[in-house]
Amino acid sequence: MLSFLPGPILFFISSLLLIINTVVWAGLISIGGIIKLFVPVALGRNHISRLMNRFMWAWASCNGGILNLIAKIEWDIEGLEGLDENGWYLIISNHVSGFDIAAQTYILRNNVPMMKFFLKRELIFVPFLGLGCWALDMPFMNRTSPAKLKKNPKLKGKDLETTRKACEKFIHIPTSIINYVEGSRFTEDKHRRQQSPYRHLLRPKAGGIAFTLSAMGEQFTGLLNMTLAYPDADAKAKEGILYEVMSGRVKKIVVRIEQMPVPEVDSEVYFSQAETRVEFQRWLNQVWFDKDQQLEEIFQQHAPDQKQDN
Numbered sequence: 001m002l003s004f005l006p007g008p009i010l011f012f013i014s015s016l017l018l019i020i021n022t023v024v025w026a027g028l029i030s031i032g033g034i035i036k037l038f039v040p041v042a043l044g045r046n047h048i049s050r051l052m053n054r055f056m057w058a059w060a061s062c063n064g065g066i067l068n069l070i071a072k073i074e075w076d077i078e079g080l081e082g083l084d085e086n087g088w089y090l091i092i093s094n095h096v097s098g099f100d101i102a103a104q105t106y107i108l109r110n111n112v113p114m115m116k117f118f119l120k121r122e123l124i125f126v127p128f129l130g131l132g133c134w135a136l137d138m139p140f141m142n143r144t145s146p147a148k149l150k151k152n153p154k155l156k157g158k159d160l161e162t163t164r165k166a167c168e169k170f171i172h173i174p175t176s177i178i179n180y181v182e183g184s185r186f187t188e189d190k191h192r193r194q195q196s197p198y199r200h201l202l203r204p205k206a207g208g209i210a211f212t213l214s215a216m217g218e219q220f221t222g223l224l225n226m227t228l229a230y231p232d233a234d235a236k237a238k239e240g241i242l243y244e245v246m247s248g249r250v251k252k253i254v255v256r257i258e259q260m261p262v263p264e265v266d267s268e269v270y271f272s273q274a275e276t277r278v279e280f281q282r283w284l285n286q287v288w289f290d291k292d293q294q295l296e297e298i299f300q301q302h303a304p305d306q307k308q309d310n
Helices: 007-037 042-070 100-108 121-125 129-135 146-151 158-168 188-194 207-219 241-246 274-309
Strands: 074-078 089-093 115-117 176-180 222-229 252-260
Touching (some): 007 042, 007 129, 089 100, 089 207, 100 176, 100 222, 100 252, 158 207, 207 274
Parallel strands (some): 089 222, 115 176
Antiparallel strands (some): 222 252
């Protein structure tokens, strides 16, 4: 335990260890991805993909080890019961900080298949990380804007087709796909500019979930509604919650997981009928309202601890 060290030193140590951890495992995953390109048999490619998922499992486990090295974290987790590491899951979650991915992959690494993310196409050029995500078959999306569709109507449906092709790779290997439906990390400034009706969340966006469900909805074992909170972090600190965690200031991470039925989304109906889209958005808004209530309860529950720590 290095928690006795000053925060800036802990941040430097944890950042260095996280970078090394990512470079090592992303490098091995990238090598596996290149080898997979030259394997002609689908069964062989699937075996390599499973091995690379184990590399990602090791990356997530090492991240947890680094976190335990710099701080004594209390993990308050509910909802892991009944999950199947051989199933297929769609995970929806709020997005609080740059540390969310490391925390969530660590928490779920032994309970569901390693998570996949829909990434912006530009991220493929990030050294090590981009190539590693490509090797893990994570979809890199180039969403067509309404302005582009107006100029070129032939592009209509291209995003959905891209999503379907990406999801075809997940049919034979158990997979968890996570979607941060707010589209961005929560900040007070974004919350204010959006005029969000929620206290602790941004407005949810239904399009990403609908794309995924229309592409492989029948494949999913379940929908996991995941709520993540850092109740003793100073969300208003200039450095952000990521710095708070990596400098050893955060002592508790709260996670709530709810298993929900998988909504049925017919792509032809959803994308052609406004009424269907409104109904689906209404369902998602209710899920987000309940999540906001849950976060309020979490923060109220841990408020005395915060005062005691101060």
